[in-house]
Amino acid sequence: MHPFLYRVSTQLKYQLPIAALGVAAIAACVFQPQLSGVDLSSLDRSTLITSIAAIASIIALFCSLSIAWILFISQQNKSERVTAYDLLKERLLEAQKWLFSQPNSEERELCLALVFELDKLDMSDIPQTDRGDEYREYANTLESGLDSKNDEQKLFYLTSIIYFGYIEHLLNRIGLISIRQVISRAFIETLAKGIFLVCFAVLILVTSTFWYGDATKPWLVLTTSFTGIGALLLLFEVWVDMRRNYEEELDFIESSPVSKNET
Numbered sequence: 001m002h003p004f005l006y007r008v009s010t011q012l013k014y015q016l017p018i019a020a021l022g023v024a025a026i027a028a029c030v031f032q033p034q035l036s037g038v039d040l041s042s043l044d045r046s047t048l049i050t051s052i053a054a055i056a057s058i059i060a061l062f063c064s065l066s067i068a069w070i071l072f073i074s075q076q077n078k079s080e081r082v083t084a085y086d087l088l089k090e091r092l093l094e095a096q097k098w099l100f101s102q103p104n105s106e107e108r109e110l111c112l113a114l115v116f117e118l119d120k121l122d123m124s125d126i127p128q129t130d131r132g133d134e135y136r137e138y139a140n141t142l143e144s145g146l147d148s149k150n151d152e153q154k155l156f157y158l159t160s161i162i163y164f165g166y167i168e169h170l171l172n173r174i175g176l177i178s179i180r181q182v183i184s185r186a187f188i189e190t191l192a193k194g195i196f197l198v199c200f201a202v203l204i205l206v207t208s209t210f211w212y213g214d215a216t217k218p219w220l221v222l223t224t225s226f227t228g229i230g231a232l233l234l235l236f237e238v239w240v241d242m243r244r245n246y247e248e249e250l251d252f253i254e255s256s257p258v259s260k261n262e263t
Contacts (some may be wrong), residue, residue, distance in 0.1 A: 004121035
């Protein structure tokens with residue numbers, strides 16, 4: 001979906017004007033019956049309450065499903081983050097054992113210092129944009145080590161890439177999971193909109209129960225229309241968010257050679 005269409009369909013600052021325009025169009029039809037042909041004289045209290053209750057039921061169903069979806073996404077991200085952190089600790093331990101088995105050298109001490117610094121990171125400390133001085137020093141000496149004429153030194157750095165390459169992959173993986181946890185806040189904001197619409201629908205129900213009459217009937221219809229338009233926008237927003245999440249899970253298809261050849 002185009003970024004502008006995504007913003008329009010999911011952000012409250014765009015949804016409110018859209019709903020207001022819809023209500024304004026309906027108001028023009030209600031207050032100009034000779035032009036629109038709209039007749040509210042046959043609308044009784046029971047019909048209006050039934051309509052409001054139906055809209056409120058649909059939104060309430062959405063809220064219950066959204067709560068389950070949010071819990072699922074949150075637990076999934078948390079589980080993946082813990083698993084990646086455990087794998088990181090295991091790989092650091094394997095790298096440490098391998099380095100202890102190597103003879104004393106400047107390269108060995110440099111890699112051990114990097115392992116010790118990474119091992120001190122708690123789960124709450126990741127992700128980090130700065131990996132530390134030890135990481136930069138290792139990265140600076142890696143290129144010269146791979147180009148070294150000393151076979152033992154070159155073999156040492158080649159082997160270290162196997163360990164630290166996977167460690168860096170796990171650090172990046174934790175970073176991506178953290179970004180997904182931040183993005184999942186959008187689902188909570190969507191749920192908040194649904195809860196507001198349910199409360200607003202209940203307020204309309206109470207108002208129509210006690211103050212239903214010819215004077216209040218048009219305004220009750222307009223507020224009910226606002227709730228209905230808001231429900232449509234909310235359901236569309238949920239569809240957009242779920243489609244985006246589904247496409248992110250299948251991003252490997254777009255990057256695969258087969259899909260590129262087909263396109």
